[in-house]
Amino acid sequence: MGIKLDVSRLDHTVQLVNGNQLHLLKAISMAVEPGEQIAIVGASGSGKSTLLSLLAGLENKQHGRIDYQHDNQQLNEINHVSGFVFQHFHLLPELNALQNVALPLLLRGEKSAEERALEKLRIVKMEDQALQPVTKLSGGEQQRVAIARALCSEPKIIFADEPTGNLDQSTAEQVFEHMQIGAKQSGTTMVVVTHDLNLAAKLDKIYHLENGELRL
């Protein structure tokens, strides 16, 4: 079962170079049910990625509350039960595909890390390229490796920041499908930031972020 997410009056301001302040997120509230897959859409610079980073605990929040619940238990941190898919993949170039996917499991001291990583590569149809250096892979292939890595530790929630932003339409759809299937299979909650409305439409809910305000 996935994570339940409750966001209440989340506020975020950033300091601009000219000294002015930009009120990026204004008292945002939202709720995501366990296993639910939601999309946050909005124009470039609207604060989608910042909101996602705050939800994933990658950035420190300034004002407001974010509550995480798993099996009716309150969680203080979610890094150990979450997976993250970045727009720029962020794979370690010195490692091959399999080693990149196994990384979160190795950090947790999993003994069968590589077997489980191979399993996830199979889900994203990348098992044949498991031993390839990631620098030799195409953008779509790299993103599939990144998705396999996010799925590898069997997270209870996946955060994806423009996961198909660097891919062509056809590859984007394939990659998105892999991610969606992977999450559905394990009942993982999924929060996706995208500007691709077609992909967003494939998810359970779509939130629009505009002028710092979020609406369904």
Place this chain on the structure above:
Amino acid sequence: MMDDYIPKDVHKPRSTLSSTSASWLLTKIFFVQVRKGKHLIPLLSLALLFLYLSLTSVLGQGVDKYLNHNLQTMLGADTQLSVSRDWHHDEIDWVKTNAVEHSYIESYDITLSGNGTYSHTKLKAVGQTYPLNGHITISTDQQLTPTLMSTGPKKGEVWLEPHLARALKVEVGDKVNLGTTTLLVSGLLLNEPDRIIQGYSSDRRALVSEQSLQGLNIQPSERQVLINHTSTLSPAILQQLQTSSADMRVVSKLLNNYPMAHAWQRVQNFMGLISFVIVLLTCLCLWLSQRSHVEPIQSVLAVMLANGVTHKQIPVLVLTLIACILLISFLPAMALALILAVVIEQLVQQNMFETFELMWDMTGVGQALLMSVVLYGLLTIPSWVKLLKSTVRDLLEKRESDAVTFIVSGLCPLLSLLVVVLINTDNWVLTGLLLAGLGVCLIMLLALTWGLLGLANRFFANKGGVVAFVLLLMKQRLNVKMVQILALGLSATLLLLCLRIGQDVNSALERALFEDQGNVFVTQADLAQKQAMEAFAVKHGGEAKKFKAFQSARVTHINDVVLSEIDAPPSDSRTRLERNINLHWQQDQPDNIKVVEGSWQYERQDIPAISMEQEVFEELNLSMGDIITMQIGNHSQKFNIATVHHYRSGKDSITFWFVVHQVDVPVPSEQTLYMGSVDLSQEGLEHLGEIWQAHPSIRMLRVEELLSRVRGTIETFMYLMLAYGFFISLMSNLLVIASIQTHLQRDKLKNGLLLSFGLSERQGRNMLIVEWAILTIVPVACALASVYLFIGQIYQEGFGFTYRPNNLMLFLEALTIVLVIAFGGICLSRKQLKQSVTNLLEQRG
């Protein structure tokens, strides 16, 4: 960032974008990057290298020339030849051929008389050309006020050492007799430029013109010639002369056997080594920071390529940028070098040598510039080659290099090393040993890192946890870490070597300061005179140094055979033993002698044990256990030769031919005399005449001029070493920063990802400790092993002294290097782990 700087013609059609505009834009963006601290390490490395090279060019030649001149004046000439027989014709011809100017000297062992007394005297007869270099110091008054003379005494005159004048009861203006000749005492001899070679003994000495001795039927005991030679004279020619005249003593600046030559040679070798090391450290810094230096430029060029710049224009842009990089690192360094050189010149003139001046040799500065440019070029060529061969997409996506670039990036550091060796080496043996040490270190680093990580991974494979994770990650990312490990290992080797050698050369120099020797040397004083001298020193704010007791003795028999009848060839030692010698006694082995045969602990109850100077022992054909009989006053005393010794420099300079192994005076009923020195203030020196008047028979010698020159020179050596040490510490700090920065830069992505996977604070801390422990312990351990293997030979070949291992110190220095780097690395890495994941991932490039 680029929008503010885009020139107007960027928006023109692609074909019209000029190289000038593109260069201007690239330069502007580069300066923005510099302001943001992106190229700090390479720019600082280059600036420091250039500062060092230009400063040593401007300053070094002046110092080198001055010190060389200063040292060579101690020799009194370029070369001194000495024989204890007549000159051979071919030797006289050799002097004529090879000397620009020369001066013959003859030394006689004679007896002078005056005012009803007489004294055995070492008389030095010199010609009109004496001295060749420097001045003779004499005095014409009772206060011994020094006067510098550019020639020796005139015909019919003699200069006596003050104690000889006292012994003969004569003053300046009186006359003394040498056989049938009468000589006028026209001065009191204090010092001559070639005196240091002859050493300071208690012999009574006098200086006379050779013309004064004409008609006297006396034979010199030693002949010398001082030579200032032609520029074509080579060490090989001198060595050839030495070989053909084996009994000749050749002391020459060309043979580096003049006084303090070893000290100067060591300092020069040390400076050469340090220069080499500084250049190598700069290369390592540039090598380490190369990627983080060139990547931001590559990104800009990629954007420019995508916006109208053609591939053909790239070389022009790159060359413009390199010129810009060199200018902003060299110009401030050049200005600083010039200011520093002038300040140092002023300081040296005010505090040390008034006549010191800089030699403005701009060729040296030009060579320094050229060398820096070549090194920078060679070390960054791989990145530029990669840039020229890559497509825009390759550059933007920071794709890995192809095989050609990989080979070039391996060859270029080797080429730069070759350039450094060819330009900087003047001592091939030392450089060879250093490179061998670095080579061994490199092999050990590769083997140990690979082996250790392999074994550790196997060991921890099924254990899990942070240690296993770090080891696995390090092994998988070995190509990233290897550059850092190699750079740290090589620089730790260089640093450890420099630290050890620097400390030991410095200690050797400190010993050469003769701090336990005063500026007035007392060669003979009785107890009352010694006490008066000590009191006089204290009264005038000076200090009495250690005095050594001796009794005057004469060797009468060896193995019960009268000295004149023993079976040994004629020699200086044998002749000298016909007169009284100074017999010293000491229970423990004196620290300024080295026992070469026998043991100081030897005890034989019936006959006291004695130690004998090695050269005398050998010239008299003696054996261990031989019995030597001496007449001390009215007593005859036998001694058993238990040890043979020779003087060991670096400690007390007073040494004796004969030392009895005992605590008590050999013959208590006979007079005990003392030899030692006092360090007098200027006021004390001015009143020294009082002591002479009160104690006319005291034998002493003023050496303040010589001693202050030796000390001044040695202190200059030490300042030089300190300055070089300062550069080394700057470069090594920069290298440590470069190493940590490279590590942090390359680990941003990894750390960002690990944080996003939920890395806890404790896990992060443990991970850093394990990682930095491996990153520092492995290189420093290899450096330690490499230094341990090669330091002995480097000491022997490069510095002419035996390495006395100080393993504890070596280990402590290595440990300090480990701790400093590891602590710095852990602190900065922890700071990185506290940043937000987004920041880390965004800044990674």
